[in-house]
Amino acid sequence: MVMWRSIERAGWGGVAAERMEAARPERIAALLATLREPGARGLLAVGAGCSYGDAGLNGGGRVLLTERLDRILEFDAQTGLMVAEPGVSVADVIAHFLPQGWCLPVVPGTGSVSLGGAVASDVHGKNQHRVGNFGDHVAWLDLLDADGNVRRLGPGQQGALFAATIGGMGMTGVITRIAIFLQRIPSSTMMVLREKVASLDALIACLAERSSRSEFSVAWIDGQAADPALGRGVVESADWSDEDAPPQPVSPFRVPFTPPASLVVPLVMRRFNHRYWHAVPDRRAAVPRRAQAFFFPLDRVVGWNRLYGPRGFLQFQCVVRDAAALAPMLRACRAISPTLVVLKAMQGTGRGLMSFGITGWSLAMDFPAGPDTMALLQRLHAQTAEADGQIYLAKDIAMTAENLPRMYRKLDRFRGALRDVDPRLSWQSSLFRRLKLFP
Amino acid sequence: MRQAETWVILGASSGVGRALAREVAARLSAKIILAGRDLHDLEDTATDLRIRHGVDAEVIGFDAAAPDTHAEFAARTTRRAEGLITVCFLSAIMPAQDAVEVQPTLAAEMVMVNLAGAMVVLLHLANALEKRRGGRVVVVGSVAGDRGRRKNFAYGASKAGLHAFTEGLAARLRPQGILVTLIKPGPLDTSMTWGLPESGLALDPRRAAGAILRATLRGRGTAYVPAIWGPIMTAIRMIPAAIFRRLRF
Numbered sequence: 001m002v003m004w005r006s007i008e009r010a011g012w013g014g015v016a017a018e019r020m021e022a023a024r025p026e027r028i029a030a031l032l033a034t035l036r037e038p039g040a041r042g043l044l045a046v047g048a049g050c051s052y053g054d055a056g057l058n059g060g061g062r063v064l065l066t067e068r069l070d071r072i073l074e075f076d077a078q079t080g081l082m083v084a085e086p087g088v089s090v091a092d093v094i095a096h097f098l099p100q101g102w103c104l105p106v107v108p109g110t111g112s113v114s115l116g117g118a119v120a121s122d123v124h125g126k127n128q129h130r131v132g133n134f135g136d137h138v139a140w141l142d143l144l145d146a147d148g149n150v151r152r153l154g155p156g157q158q159g160a161l162f163a164a165t166i167g168g169m170g171m172t173g174v175i176t177r178i179a180i181f182l183q184r185i186p187s188s189t190m191m192v193l194r195e196k197v198a199s200l201d202a203l204i205a206c207l208a209e210r211s212s213r214s215e216f217s218v219a220w221i222d223g224q225a226a227d228p229a230l231g232r233g234v235v236e237s238a239d240w241s242d243e244d245a246p247p248q249p250v251s252p253f254r255v256p257f258t259p260p261a262s263l264v265v266p267l268v269m270r271r272f273n274h275r276y277w278h279a280v281p282d283r284r285a286a287v288p289r290r291a292q293a294f295f296f297p298l299d300r301v302v303g304w305n306r307l308y309g310p311r312g313f314l315q316f317q318c319v320v321r322d323a324a325a326l327a328p329m330l331r332a333c334r335a336i337s338p339t340l341v342v343l344k345a346m347q348g349t350g351r352g353l354m355s356f357g358i359t360g361w362s363l364a365m366d367f368p369a370g371p372d373t374m375a376l377l378q379r380l381h382a383q384t385a386e387a388d389g390q391i392y393l394a395k396d397i398a399m400t401a402e403n404l405p406r407m408y409r410k411l412d413r414f415r416g417a418l419r420d421v422d423p424r425l426s427w428q429s430s431l432f433r434r435l436k437l438f439p
Numbered sequence: 440m441r442q443a444e445t446w447v448i449l450g451a452s453s454g455v456g457r458a459l460a461r462e463v464a465a466r467l468s469a470k471i472i473l474a475g476r477d478l479h480d481l482e483d484t485a486t487d488l489r490i491r492h493g494v495d496a497e498v499i500g501f502d503a504a505a506p507d508t509h510a511e512f513a514a515r516t517t518r519r520a521e522g523l524i525t526v527c528f529l530s531a532i533m534p535a536q537d538a539v540e541v542q543p544t545l546a547a548e549m550v551m552v553n554l555a556g557a558m559v560v561l562l563h564l565a566n567a568l569e570k571r572r573g574g575r576v577v578v579v580g581s582v583a584g585d586r587g588r589r590k591n592f593a594y595g596a597s598k599a600g601l602h603a604f605t606e607g608l609a610a611r612l613r614p615q616g617i618l619v620t621l622i623k624p625g626p627l628d629t630s631m632t633w634g635l636p637e638s639g640l641a642l643d644p645r646r647a648a649g650a651i652l653r654a655t656l657r658g659r660g661t662a663y664v665p666a667i668w669g670p671i672m673t674a675i676r677m678i679p680a681a682i683f684r685r686l687r688f
């Protein structure tokens with residue numbers, strides 16, 4: 001008998017909370033037991049709940065929280081191969097292995113992300129242009145299917161199911177073990193260079209140039225700036241330092257509650273943007289920073305997403321081939337200026353049939369939720385589709401099903417794989433139903 | 440170098456047991472013996488402890504409901520242990536009170552694990568510790584054992600028995616310098632309470648583990664976890680029986 005707790009949950013953006021029943025298995029035997037009680041709307045494995053939209057929700061259905069499946073099961077100090085359970089967080093792996101000279105090859109923008117979630121969304125980091133997505137470094141996975149079989153998947157082992165599971169948003173089953181190659185690093189310190197750039201064209205040129213030379217690169221755009229300063233921002237590039245620099249203590253700041261109004265956010269985020277813009281020194285020299293501080297700038301304000309108040313916020317993230325598509329998108333946001341804008345050069349696509357990534361430019365923008373935000377997102381989605389781009393499903397809550405085939409060209413193969421592995425639709429999510437992923 | 444020591448955790452697959460093993464490994468770098476029935480799960484935890492904390496960890500099968508096996512279990516455990524031994528007993532089951540009322544044999548199964556099994560294995564282990572002239576014993580009871588609550592008195596009874604047993608065991612082992620610590624937790628956020636209506640305020644097992652370790656190392660006789668349950672239970676214990684009988688909680 002499985003204990004189910006009724007919970008109300010929203011994605012990271014705090015928009016559209018839904019009610020669902022949750023189990024929280026602490027061991028594999030308990031996980032197996034949940035398969036016998038799928039409920040009417042199927043089951044969904046969920047990680048840390050860092051997906052912005054509804055990828056990690058199964059409204060009216062049941063979810064399996066993986067956070068207590070949190071053990072590291074193997075580490076080979078020769079090859080760097082680490083095996084772990086899905087509930088181990090990215091931050092946990094980094095905290096443990098960084099001092100030993102190893103790092104996850106792909107690190108998303110928050111350390112809270114679980115390894116299971118990192119595989120299921122095939123996440124990318126600031127080094128995507130160099131090393132690809134998370135799934136590119138996975139040696140094998142164990143997948144628990146709806147019939148209770150654990151299947152070991154890899155590039156050469158049930159390759160079609162492996163490709164459907166990487167970036168597969170939990171639709172193939174529960175990832176119960178992940179084997180991933182860690183990357184050797186010379187220190188726990190990054191040499192970080194920040195350059196202020198006054199216009200979008202210059203920013204794109206600078207980001208392209210830095211991406212060709214540095215391991216890590218990303219640009220923060222000032223969302224409040226309009227023509228002629230449209231797209232002004234800061235290009236941040238970094239490489240591992242050969243030696244450790246004295247660590248700078250950072251104290252986390254916690255947002256203990258959801259403030260009543262979302263008024264605070266624009267102010268706080270404006271300050272965040274402002275600080276980014278003005279904190280950049282005139283000297284063009286790289287400065288040492290702790291790797292964690294570089295990877296997770298937002299984690300310093302624990303619970304910053306709550307600052308948006310009860311209405312929450314939405315994130316738009318697309319990738320487009322041609323940089324020319326970016327300016328019209330930024331201009332489309334004149335009425336609702338984004339609180340955070342991040343641009344990243346991407347190179348190549350992931351291994352998964354539904355992986356996010358094409359060679360081009362990834363633009364992410366946060367917007368406080370409001371009456372007109374949905375319409376704006378629809379418009380941005382249309383622009384993305386016209387530019388033959390993709391919307392990142394891990395961030396999405398607003399896209400319509402019609403856009404999906406054009407953006408994800410391997411959708412038919414994905415649906416085919418789902419037909420094979422899960423003909424009874426045992427795995428479902430709110431996103432799954434919204435985007436009509438049904439095989 | 441720190442003197443060798445070994446922590447034996449019975450019920451190590453429990454939410455609190457895993458957290459306690461990690462806490463001990465992180466703070467004391469002691470050898471850890473994980474005991475329970477789900478050997479597959481315990482092996483995973485042992486691996487995790489070795490990788491994360493570089494400690495020596497091993498698994499020994501233990502079924503509280505099979506007291507005939509406990510002598511052998513105690514012998515094997517003491518053979519495998521190094522240095523000072525700390526025995527921690529955490530195994531327990533908690534069938535719902537209404538289920539017990541419908542099917543009273545569940546009460547017997549529960550007492551078998553929570554109390555009878557605990558007594559048999561702890562008596563065997565106490566003999567071994569006496570022979571070694573040292574060690575520590577930690578027994579996890581519950582605030583539920585302090586009064587017979589309408590909503591949970593079957594489980595409460597098993598824990599009340601365990602409390603009395605532990606008190607006596609402490610008196611027996613004291614002359615040998617073996618300290619016995621009784622832990623009485625309030626609600627903890629583990630599988631035991633997941634899905635129960637009143638589980639909102641449950642304590643994170645990692646924090647519970649920290650408190651258990653501190654209480655043990657300080658040689659406390661009894662420790663409520665978190666400490667706030669001390670005064671609360673003092674007040675609840677003072678409610679006269681005539682009134683308590685009428686309460687529905």
Ligand SMILES: Cc1cc2nc3c(=O)[nH]c(=O)nc-3n(C[C@H](O)[C@H](O)[C@H](O)COP(=O)(O)OP(=O)(O)OC[C@H]3O[C@@H](n4cnc5c(N)ncnc54)[C@H](O)[C@@H]3O)c2cc1C
Pocket residue numbers: 012044045046047048049050051052055056066086087107108109110112113114115116117118120121122123124125126168169170171173174175176298394395429
């Ligand atoms: C502040 C912040 C910064 C971010 N930065 C980045 C970034 O830089 N790059 C990037 O790519 N993403 C980024 N993200 C998004 C995040 O990496 C993804 O949403 C990721 O999937 C979240 O993982 P999670 O553990 O929180 O999973 P959840 O959000 O709980 O779930 C995400 C998906 O994974 C599936 N899933 C989770 N665990 C399992 C499992 N064990 N088996 C099968 N399926 C599973 C779920 O079903 C769901 O479809 C960021 C998010 C935040 C909040």
Ligand SMILES: NC(=O)c1ccc[n+]([C@@H]2O[C@H](COP(=O)([O-])OP(=O)(O)OC[C@H]3O[C@@H](n4cnc5c(N)ncnc54)[C@H](OP(=O)(O)O)[C@@H]3O)[C@@H](O)[C@H]2O)c1
Pocket residue numbers: 449450451452453454455456475476477501502503504505528529530531532552579580581582623624625626627628629630631632641
């Ligand atoms: N959770 C709470 O709110 C709470 C409050 C107060 C006190 N406590 C006490 O704290 C302790 C740990 O609780 P928890 O919440 O962490 O429990 P849990 O996660 O439910 O784990 C229960 C443990 O008991 C073990 N067990 C059950 N039957 C057994 C048997 N026949 N032989 C050996 N072991 C057996 C299980 O091991 P296997 O099944 O793997 O063998 C498991 O390790 C228990 O003593 C509990 O009574 C808990």
